[in-house]
Amino acid sequence: MVASGGRLGRAPWRPGRACALTTLLTAAVLSASTLLADAGAATSVTLDRIWGADRYETSLAVTKRFVAEAGGRVDSAVVVPGTDWRDAVIAAGLAGSLDAPVLLSPAAGPSATALEVLDHAGVSRIVVIDRARSLGASALERLRRRFADVELLSGSDPSALSATAARRLDDLGRLPEFGRTAMVASADVFVDAMVAGPVAWRGQHPILLTSRDALGADITSALAQLDVEHAVIMGGPSAVSQAVVGELIAARISVTRIGGATRFDTAVALASFVDGAYASEPDAKCFDAAAAGVATARSPFDALSAAPLLGRRCSPLLLSDTSTPDRATVSWARARTPSLTLFGGTAAISEAAAGVLQSDAPVYEAAAAGAEHTCALEVGGRIVCWGDDSSDQLDAPPGAFAVIAAGGRHSCALDARGHAVCWGDDSSDQLDAPDRAFAAIAAGGVQPQGATAMGFSCALRRAGGAVDCWGDDSYGQVRHAPAGRFSAVAAGWGHACALRAPSGEVVCWGFDGRGQVSKAPPGRFFAVAAGAWHACALRVPDGAAVCWGESAAAQAVAGSYTHVAAGADVTCALRAPSGEVVCWGFDGLDQISEAPTGAYRSVVASAWHVCAVRVSGEIVCWGDNSEGQSAVPLVLGPPTA
Incomplete structure (x- = not known):
């Protein structure tokens, strides 16, 4: 359901020159196993950690960092309940079109501190993405009294809501050589959708959440309405089956599948796929792995607000286990990334895991x-x-x-x-x-x-x-x-x-x-x-x-x-x-x-x-x-x- 009409948006980011992108195939597959061999020489890795006492405090800390790096002023913010990761990943593309952060909120609404941060940043527009109406009526009313423009997007299921949010994009983002691009991920696998967030935010690509074996009427309709030319499928066939690929190809949409043997490999594969795909300024590369974020692969909640911050930085999101990072993440970080931002406290990514990421020992x-x-x-x-x-x-x-x-x-x-x-x-x-x-x-x-x-x-x-x-x-x-x-x-x-x-x-x-x-x-x-x-x-x-x-x-x-x-x-x-x-x-x-x-x-x-x-x-x-x-x-x- 859409509570009010009209398209939202800022001038879209225009993709720069392609950098080593794969040749367009009807159903290309990119995996991490073919990428690490070109990782290059190791460099010293520096670490930064953004965290709070709980998921809401962590989200607020990430939002503060986003506002600071945006020059202290932002016009819009997207608010999502902190109980369902699907709302937050759906928000990424729309937040990108608004140049906005994504803030997690408890059922009672954002805290007084969070509201002060948004006020101080000059926020006048709030978009609430809340499929299950987890935020109470009183929370929405407080937002409407405080901000000039508050809009609620909800839906009957994750697929329907993701299609609704996609239609709200002012201009669908384009990938060089691929055209107007949407990202497709399983509504049941949070890691694949989560790592897509920074790319979706930067490129203004909607993240469409699908069942394993069928797109469904809502997504099919949105793809046609938005004139999507290319779909990036996140994860292997066990997450999004070949039947979905067949539906996309039948709709004359080219497909690139980003998948690996593990969730860690999939994150690295996406980071490589978009390496240099978006120009942050003339003659500069974006997602070139000068920096990256790292989140735990065990739980989504510490990193659900990371997409806007990393998208603004042109940084991919990699994954780590709580106690020990995977060798795909370690190799990528040491070989290409001198700066890592960890999302969440030591319960999410331990000090031991952080030490491994920072070490210069061979992989x-x-x-x-x-x-x-x-x-x-x-x-x-x-x-x-x-x-x-x-x-x-x-x-x-x-x-x-x-x-x-x-x-x-x-x-x-x-x-x-x-x-x-x-x-x-x-x-x-x-x-x-x-x-x-x-x-x-x-x-x-x-x-x-x-x-x-x-x-x-x-x-x-x-x-x-x-x-x-x-x-x-x-x-x-x-x-x-x-x-x-x-x-x-x-x-x-x-x-x-x-x-x-x-x-x-x-x-x-x-x-x-x-x-x-x-x-x-x-x-x-x-x-x-x-x-x-x-x-x-x-x-x-x-x-x-x-x-x-x-x-x-x-x-x-x-x-x-x-x-x-x-x-x-x-x-x-x-x-x-x-x-x-x-x-x-x-x-x-x-x-x-x-x-x-x-x-x-x-x-x-x-x-x-x-x-x-x-x-x-x-x-x-x-x-x-x-x-x-x-x-x-x-x-x-x-x-x-």
């Missing part, structure tokens, strides 16, 4: 642990290694890689084409990888106590999933590789294991001195790891760890896990859903007792040390450090060419 995708050396894959594909260099294990190749693995005294990596490159010890021809494309690789030979390190590797062909092995064949771990199609492969000291596709059956071959081959369990599994004299796999559907072979390392701790790694005499896994590291087996070098706390995305185990990659992209290693293999360097030198 990693993965780690690999050899006998006495460690290698890691940085975001962007660069490989760095540390620890024992007696066989040139630290002589990592230049270039960008996608996958990494470490064996006894050698390591291997796959480049973007799937071609394997190996380095280090070559005493058993373990560096002579076949010249074909692989999808996964495992390096073996990590020795148990009292044994000699061997070197071999196994990989899965990209086409067909067959296993290829090369290097030391003392126990038939090369020549006895099974035929068939496989989905995962692991290499131990003298044996290897793989998971058949699509059955998930475990198949092992090679040295069987402790039953690590013959005692492979029946059933279906989704992950497998091979240690020196044991192996473990994670069972479908419960994620339980099932281990066999050498008894000490094979006594799995009960629980559900997402990732498993096996070393010489130790096994570690990541507990679901927390990402906590859990280890069992030999603890002679504190591989179990020193396991760190926190949330991790992967873990690797070797002869006597273990490493894990935090969700933020930092690496933590523990256990044996006799060759410096557990001492993760803070500065690893300039990137290799």
